[in-house]
Amino acid sequence: YKAKSSRTGHHVYRPIDDSHGDKRLRTLEELRSALVDDEFVLHYQPKIDLQSGAVRGVEALVRWQHPTRGLLYPDAFLAVVEESGLMHDLTQVVLAEALNQAARWHRSGKPLSVAVNFSASSLVDESLPERIGEMLRTRGLPASALQVEVTEDFLMSDRGRAHDILTRVRSQGIRIAVDDFGTGYSSLAYLRDLPIDQLKLDRSFVTPMTTDARASALVSSTVVLAHSLGLTMVAEGIEDGEAFAVLAGYGCDEGQGYFMSRPVPPDQLDRWLTDREADAAVGAPARRRTL
Numbered sequence: 115y116k117a118k119s120s121r122t123g124h125h126v127y128r129p130i131d132d133s134h135g136d137k138r139l140r141t142l143e144e145l146r147s148a149l150v151d152d153e154f155v156l157h158y159q160p161k162i163d164l165q166s167g168a169v170r171g172v173e174a175l176v177r178w179q180h181p182t183r184g185l186l187y188p189d190a191f192l193a194v195v196e197e198s199g200l201m202h203d204l205t206q207v208v209l210a211e212a213l214n215q216a217a218r219w220h221r222s223g224k225p226l227s228v229a230v231n232f233s234a235s236s237l238v239d240e241s242l243p244e245r246i247g248e249m250l251r252t253r254g255l256p257a258s259a260l261q262v263e264v265t266e267d268f269l270m271s272d273r274g275r276a277h278d279i280l281t282r283v284r285s286q287g288i289r290i291a292v293d294d295f296g297t298g299y300s301s302l303a304y305l306r307d308l309p310i311d312q313l314k315l316d317r318s319f320v321t322p323m324t325t326d327a328r329a330s331a332l333v334s335s336t337v338v339l340a341h342s343l344g345l346t347m348v349a350e351g352i353e354d355g356e357a358f359a360v361l362a363g364y365g366c367d368e369g370q371g372y373f374m375s376r377p378v379p380p381d382q383l384d385r386w387l388t389d390r391e392a393d394a395a396v397g398a399p400a401r402r403r404t405l
């Protein structure tokens with residue numbers, strides 16, 4: 115009973131509610147085994163050409179198929195991954211699986227480009243550009259099969275290194291998008307200096323756009339800004355047909371959102387693509403709501 119009493123004694127000096135810390139520790143242990151046991155899965159959300167309705171590619175979004183807690187979304191675990199220094203490992207897993215799926219799609223006659231999200235911490239690795247190139251080559255994929263999404267915090271974190279790594283990624287022909295544009299410590303300087311191809315406007319501007327004049331003004335001027343810099347503009351968070359139409363009217367190039375499709379497992383995306391082709395063949399509107 116000695117252990118028990120000492121544990122009880124220890125408890126006295128602990129903060130009253132330590133369940134949070136215990137939970138974090140448990141999550142950390144679980145994350146380590148999740149990486150080993152392959153519990154991370156990717157869902158894919160189409161990126162649609164808002165002018166033609168064509169599918170431009172897909173974004174890979176990670177989920178954790180937890181053995182007891184069910185399917186977990188990034189909000190529930192990415193911060194812990196980051197804190198525990200496991201982001202580099204997760205990025206490797208995600209990148210490999212995204213490219214495996216891209217290769218499957220390419221082999222079945224669907225040359226979809228897959229966009230992968232990179233956090234600031236997973237993009238400090240100097241060997242990343244070469245590793246990405248090697249991963250494409252071993253799968254027989256062209257550079258156009260991969261797109262890299264980075265956030266503004268990365269672009270601002272370590273300018274010299276960020277610039278160098280991105281330049282070497284992009285020099286292989288891989289396109290770079292700035293994710294959640296408008297929410298970070300935005301600076302016009304990086305738009306001038308950094309090697310990027312696309313701005314992805316955060317959905318906090320897009321979703322209220324049809325009811326909020328300021329949000330709408332920001333969206334339309336961001337389209338102009340992107341185009342005058344020679345960049346394409348993507349809007350995320352398109353939840354209805356009105357937002358789709360307004361964005362298309364502003365000249366926005368691409369869009370993502372629940373209106374077209376939620377992020378779904380690859381087999382479901384295949385069915386979505388097939389349905390869409392069938393609709394196109396009978397002349398139904400390409401912007402059909404599917405979910």
Ligand code: C2E
Nearest residue numbers: 175176187188208231232233351352353370371372373377
């Ligand atoms: P993100 O890259 O900006 O991805 C867009 C998020 O918006 C996704 O949330 C997506 O499901 C959601 N979304 C898409 N369309 C709509 C819509 O019409 N309405 C609303 N309300 N939401 C929409 P998700 O999948 O929960 O991912 C959240 C964030 O987690 C991502 O934001 C990204 O920053 C991060 N993330 C996801 N997968 C990865 C990954 O593999 N690696 C890293 N480093 N981060 C990831």
Ligand code: MG
Nearest residue numbers: 173231263293
């Ligand atoms: Mg993204």
Ligand code: MG
Nearest residue numbers: 293294314350
């Ligand atoms: Mg985004």
Ligand code: MG
Nearest residue numbers: 294316317350
């Ligand atoms: Mg976002």
